[in-house]
Amino acid sequence: MRFIVPIKQVPETNAVRMDEETGTMVREGVESIINPLDLYAIEIAIRLREQHGGEVISISMGPANAEKAIREAIAMGCDSGVLITDKAFAGSDTWATSYVLAAAIRRIGDPGLIICGERATDGDTGQVGPGIASFLDLPLATYVGKVEHVDNDVCRVRRLIESGYEVLETDMPAVLTVVKEVADPRLPTLRGKQKARKVEVPAWGADDLDTDPNRLGLKGSPTRVVKIFRPQVTRQCRKVTAVDEESIGPAVDELVEFLRQRELI
Amino acid sequence: MSNKYNAVTDQIVERLVEIVGEKYVLYGDAEKLEPFSHDEVAESQYAHMPDCVVRPESTEQIAAIMSLANDERIPVTPRGAGSGLSGGAVPVHGGIVLLCDRMNRILEIDRENLTVTVQPGLVTNEINDALSQYGLFYAGYPMSLETCYVGGNVAENAGGGKAVKYGVTGRYVLGLELVTPTGEIVRLGGKLVKDVTGYNLLQLMVGSEGTLGVFTEITLKLMPLPKSSVDLLVLFRTAKEAISAVPTIMTAGGIIPTAIEFMDQSSVRASCEYLNESIPYQDAGAMLLITVDGAHEQQVEREYESIGELCLENGAIEVYVADNYTTSERIWKVRRNIAEAFKVVSPHQSLEDVVVPIAAIPDMVDGLGEISGRHEVQIPCYGHAGDGNLHATPVMNPAWTLDEWHEKLPRIMEDMYKLTHSLGGMISGEHGIGHKRKKYMNFVVPEASLEMMRAVKRALDPNNILNPGKIVDVNDAS
Numbered sequence: 001m002r003f004i005v006p007i008k009q010v011p012e013t014n015a016v017r018m019d020e021e022t023g024t025m026v027r028e029g030v031e032s033i034i035n036p037l038d039l040y041a042i043e044i045a046i047r048l049r050e051q052h053g054g055e056v057i058s059i060s061m062g063p064a065n066a067e068k069a070i071r072e073a074i075a076m077g078c079d080s081g082v083l084i085t086d087k088a089f090a091g092s093d094t095w096a097t098s099y100v101l102a103a104a105i106r107r108i109g110d111p112g113l114i115i116c117g118e119r120a121t122d123g124d125t126g127q128v129g130p131g132i133a134s135f136l137d138l139p140l141a142t143y144v145g146k147v148e149h150v151d152n153d154v155c156r157v158r159r160l161i162e163s164g165y166e167v168l169e170t171d172m173p174a175v176l177t178v179v180k181e182v183a184d185p186r187l188p189t190l191r192g193k194q195k196a197r198k199v200e201v202p203a204w205g206a207d208d209l210d211t212d213p214n215r216l217g218l219k220g221s222p223t224r225v226v227k228i229f230r231p232q233v234t235r236q237c238r239k240v241t242a243v244d245e246e247s248i249g250p251a252v253d254e255l256v257e258f259l260r261q262r263e264l265i
Numbered sequence: 266m267s268n269k270y271n272a273v274t275d276q277i278v279e280r281l282v283e284i285v286g287e288k289y290v291l292y293g294d295a296e297k298l299e300p301f302s303h304d305e306v307a308e309s310q311y312a313h314m315p316d317c318v319v320r321p322e323s324t325e326q327i328a329a330i331m332s333l334a335n336d337e338r339i340p341v342t343p344r345g346a347g348s349g350l351s352g353g354a355v356p357v358h359g360g361i362v363l364l365c366d367r368m369n370r371i372l373e374i375d376r377e378n379l380t381v382t383v384q385p386g387l388v389t390n391e392i393n394d395a396l397s398q399y400g401l402f403y404a405g406y407p408m409s410l411e412t413c414y415v416g417g418n419v420a421e422n423a424g425g426g427k428a429v430k431y432g433v434t435g436r437y438v439l440g441l442e443l444v445t446p447t448g449e450i451v452r453l454g455g456k457l458v459k460d461v462t463g464y465n466l467l468q469l470m471v472g473s474e475g476t477l478g479v480f481t482e483i484t485l486k487l488m489p490l491p492k493s494s495v496d497l498l499v500l501f502r503t504a505k506e507a508i509s510a511v512p513t514i515m516t517a518g519g520i521i522p523t524a525i526e527f528m529d530q531s532s533v534r535a536s537c538e539y540l541n542e543s544i545p546y547q548d549a550g551a552m553l554l555i556t557v558d559g560a561h562e563q564q565v566e567r568e569y570e571s572i573g574e575l576c577l578e579n580g581a582i583e584v585y586v587a588d589n590y591t592t593s594e595r596i597w598k599v600r601r602n603i604a605e606a607f608k609v610v611s612p613h614q615s616l617e618d619v620v621v622p623i624a625a626i627p628d629m630v631d632g633l634g635e636i637s638g639r640h641e642v643q644i645p646c647y648g649h650a651g652d653g654n655l656h657a658t659p660v661m662n663p664a665w666t667l668d669e670w671h672e673k674l675p676r677i678m679e680d681m682y683k684l685t686h687s688l689g690g691m692i693s694g695e696h697g698i699g700h701k702r703k704k705y706m707n708f709v710v711p712e713a714s715l716e717m718m719r720a721v722k723r724a725l726d727p728n729n730i731l732n733p734g735k736i737v738d739v740n741d742a743s
């Protein structure tokens with residue numbers, strides 16, 4: 001079976017600083033890693049391949065250096081990877097990203113399971129997995145905590161929902177987005193790293209995919225970021241102090257008056 | 266013995282207030298003084314209350330305090346952050362605790378001579394925070410770097426996980442300004458890389474545990490900041506296989522890694538279970554955590570690859586590679602949480618710090634296993650394999666009462682220290698002697714050497730007022 005894992009390269013959160021003026025992230029000099037929640041998708045894909053045979057292909061849309069994320073995924077145990085990169089993709093929102101990733105999956109062909117992380121730690125939307133499913137017109141199960149069964153025809157998963165769990169069965173092929181409890185990601189090994197360094201990672205641009213140029217990148221993105229700001233915590237503090245026997249009385253009076261004025265007592 | 270010292274009277278407090286100001290003398294409030302009665306040594310029998318705490322802000326103030334204390338025969342115990350693990354900052358004879366926290370400035374970054382000059386109360390971590398913008402770094406720091414002070418590091422000659430490649434604090438101390446026990450201000454060394462002008466008093470001060478002088482200014486040597494760093498987590502079937510890989514890495518590999526940390530089976534298990542970590546540790550009898558750093562990514566890549574290959578040739582089950590912060594944190598967490606993990610077994614532990622020649626580590630681990638069986642006590646063993654420094658930590662058997670533990674621990678320690686000595690080792694590699702390990706000094710140090718130490722102490726501190734009761738007792742003379 002062919003398992004396809006779309007992954008995203010994100011900045012190392014430990015190193016993230018915010019630009020006070022623009023309210024955006026300073027990406028300069030910040031190391032990039034695989035979105036930590038995608039590691040769970042990679043892990044479950046590798047485990048399913050270990051059980052059922054087949055191959056795991058990781059794909060990532062991003063700048064040229066997102067190739068590093070793909071090589072890391074291969075070092076963990078994916079069989080191969082494809083980088084999807086083009087100036088035309090710059091500025092894509094979740095809609096345009098899902099659109100391109102779906103086109104790439106179509107080009108790879110014959111997917112069994114497409115497994116995504118729950119969401120990316122930088123954008124935090126969780127929309128790309130469902131987006132891919134809708135562009136490919138495939139069944140979708142989100143927040144999957146356990147893959148109970150999979151064969152060529154059906155896939156049964158346990159979803160995490162607010163009040164507990166839900167067991168779903170879907171036709172194959174299908175798209176899953178997975179949560180942490182699905183499987184603990186393994187660490188990349190030395191042998192994996194060595195293999196990953198040698199593997200050829202093809203890079204596909206807009207011309208390599210069957211896409212409509214008007215639906216790509218910023219131009220193809222219906223989402224507009226109007227403003228980015230940091231929510232201000234507006235708590236005003238008034239301190240009432242009592243240091244000795246004498247000041248206790250007045251301090252209590254002051255506090256009572258304060259609360260009374262606000263009709264809190 | 267403490268009756269030869271005078272108590273801190275109201276008059277003395279007044280004179281201390283004159284020196285540092287009222288705000289900076291803590292006196293008469295047991296609750297406020299309590300935190301200064303102990304350091305990070307957990308056992309309460311090592312604690313002792315001070316009479317007062319003073320917080321000077323200058324060398325001159327410290328000199329005035331020392332000369333007052335010397336004239337009045339009042340013991341003074343210097344204190345940094347109190348993160349020590351041998352009781353060094355505990356005022357065992359009461360008296361004055363001299364807290365360095367207000368002297369916390371970086372005085373100079375000298376980029377031409379590659380030195381930094383700091384005050385003793387600076388939190389060690391802040392040196393590298395300030396230096397990174399210049400592409401420089403200070404390499405001597407211990408693993409407690411986020412809390413401890415530079416003064417405490419120099420006084421303990423602290424060593425960190427990176428000692429294999431970079432050495433310990435002492436290697437970086439080029440100059441010291443200090444106040445002697447009699448109140449003189451003295452400068453030793455400077456910014457010189459080489460200096461054989463007379464006895465090496467500078468290095469005598471390093472590791473003196475606050476017994477020979479109070480450091481007031483410290484000049485440290487700097488290095489270029491390594492740009493790339495990778496960690497390997499290597500699983501072995503046995504401790505012996507893990508340890509024998511260490512010299513091979515350095516000789517056959519021709520590489521000195523930045524860190525080589527060792528964790529025995531019980532440490533790895535406890536920590537992984539505690540963290541819910543799924544690294545396949547079940548088959549591993551021991552693990553090594555190896556760090557390589559350098560100026561170029563490609564060079565670091567070549568080095569970790571050849572270290573990894575050597576480990577696999579020498580029986581490693583698996584080699585994991587962490588080349589980003591997130592993955593590195595995941596594997597260092599296993600190492601850092603060992604002590605915490607054993608607190609689940611019992612909060613009563615004695616964190617030991619034995620050091621043996623690296624080739625003797627497997628025998629040490631075997632011997633500890635034997636002691637552990639004989640005393641029915643768990644002794645997880647982990648630490649800096651690259652330099653032979655092992656934190657073998659007896660953990661109270663939960664079936665015992667506290668009294669039983671206090672009765673048995675000294676016997677366990679004696680056996681551990683005898684074993685260490687028989688393998689050519691010493692009882693402390695980096696945490697120091699303080700008063701916690703003083704009674705064991707004669708297990709490993711010959712009487713003639715102890716007498717030399719006492720002679721030094723007597724010569725520099727004739728009234729024995731500076732941190733008395735630590736390392737050796739001057740009155741134990743033969």
Ligand SMILES: Cc1cc2nc3c(=O)[nH]c(=O)nc-3n(C[C@H](O)[C@H](O)[C@H](O)COP(=O)(O)OP(=O)(O)OC[C@H]3O[C@@H](n4cnc5c(N)ncnc54)[C@H](O)[C@@H]3O)c2cc1C
Nearest residue numbers: 345346347348349353407408414416417420423424475480
């Ligand atoms: C979690 C943890 C991890 C640790 N890891 C390491 C490690 O990796 N390596 C290591 O070596 N240690 C380690 N330690 C032990 C401890 O952090 C070090 O010994 C450190 O150097 C102590 O610094 P401090 O400022 O806390 O000193 P304190 O504990 O306050 O004092 C230590 C000694 O220094 C003397 N002193 C303090 N300031 C001065 C001064 N200005 N002049 C003269 N003497 C002075 C005191 O009198 C005392 O004898 C660790 C401790 C903890 C709690």
